[in-house]
Amino acid sequence: MDQLNAMMAGGMDISPYLTYSKAQWADLRQGMPMTLTLADLERLRSLNDPVSMTEVEMIYLPLSRLLSFYVEATQGLHQATQKFLGMRAQKMPFIIGLAGSVAVGKSTTARILKTLMARWPSSPKVDLVTTDGFLLPNAVLQAEGLMERKGFPESYDLPALLAFLSAIKAGQPAVRAPVYSHLVYDVVPGEEVVIDQPDILILEGLNVLQTSRLPKDGKAIPFVSDFFDFSIYIDAGEADLRAWYIQRFKRLRETAFRDPRSFFARYAQVSEPEAVKIATGLWERINLVNLSENILPTRPRADLILRKDSGHQVDQVMLRKL
Template identity: 65%
Template structure:
């Protein structure tokens, strides 16, 4: 007797199949908008945004409506005042995969819904420990790994947002100086939708040995997106971005990586590959990639940096 196959956790779509799900949703971005929103090494086009992210925002509109309905039902049952509860979207994936571009495109599209919702965007970079703390703990070379983040502060931030608290402060990280900015803060004030972008937002973290119940950042996400790609492609994109930064931001006298701009091209390539293979790749394989199966939506990119396959978790 043949064994019955377990149901697959995801629906699979080709880009053409997924694009058809936009239905009659109008495209509200222009080519100029997309060019402004994309990052250095992400060649996303208006067509890509229309084929992939427009159907996604249509799906998200249904999710937001459903979650709001659930909160309304709960408020009626508990006989409590109905209050706005922000919808939180997480965007995860490797370094250089295009998380920032995805988050910015989503924010721009969501802001242009007919209801004109307030959509805020934060990255987890601000929740990294300052370099002084990382150095003191001997983990400066593991920057970006889970232990380099103040996970307690990040979870507290998400809890405050979900509880409807106003004027929640978020620390600011500078990629130029490669550190948290002392006293730097941005304020998130009761958004309708919050997009959170970062490497490890889907990671559950370590369970306490004393049996004490705890919550994880992923517990606060209403919808999560994982941007996926082959590791060889990711290394190529990382190096491409690395060399573009070497010719631009790294030349700034205040840049932490100023010394890289002064290296020969061969020396810089050796250094960039070393960073990828000793820090970014191990972190991807050990901590980031294992969280892919926890995402609600997986967008798989091909070598050209464009989406080839879409996987949507079955509900």
């Protein structure tokens, strides 16, 4: 500890990350062409996420450029390994994990990155899957007393998620994943999305960087993150996340909750003060606990951290040192 304190006092940088301001990161775009239109952005943006074309230019274009280098290098390493083993090179999808709290903007970020990468000159095939589809059905969660733990690690069908990722990484064709409906707040029975040998797969979810306690016999099943070639964590202050969650709840109360099929339709008719009270309770009782216990502790495992300010804009980027 004395040596560590001496290193810190001496100004030695012991952080595993290189830290960039928004302006510094924007300089790394290096002429990466803008392939997104304003109409595209309007389509990709989630409710209550104010991401702008300027932010795409300053944050996501440089990130797209970085990812292009990582994909190329990983594919080269895979081909070299196959050559060494005397095996015929087969397709090895590049998998990106995207983690972060509820209301931080994961879905918008994932869709923007998917679109930008699919428009690279090489025209790679890019797919996006969320871990929501691997949540246990509500009937199972209710039977096991887990409805208020929805989104916590124990609420997912982990074996099914690991089997899916294993099949994708093995280059298998037509791998199926279940579909989740945010309207009915449940997995849709019999509905699936087919992922057919993508060049790049983005897996977005709250707990994709989660680990578990290691067994003493060394026979642990793999972590979800073991399948990742690159991982991103979207970070923000707790107070900001709370405010964004409540704001989004109020917006949904005026939109999706008004659909009689919505699981939350009962909230559409409450007054705004009551809606704020309900949203605050849900945040503090469920989402804040999940953030504190399960999501935030995985932040140091990410290869890249996008830190957002109170205006929901990325103001700092941290890239893990190689």
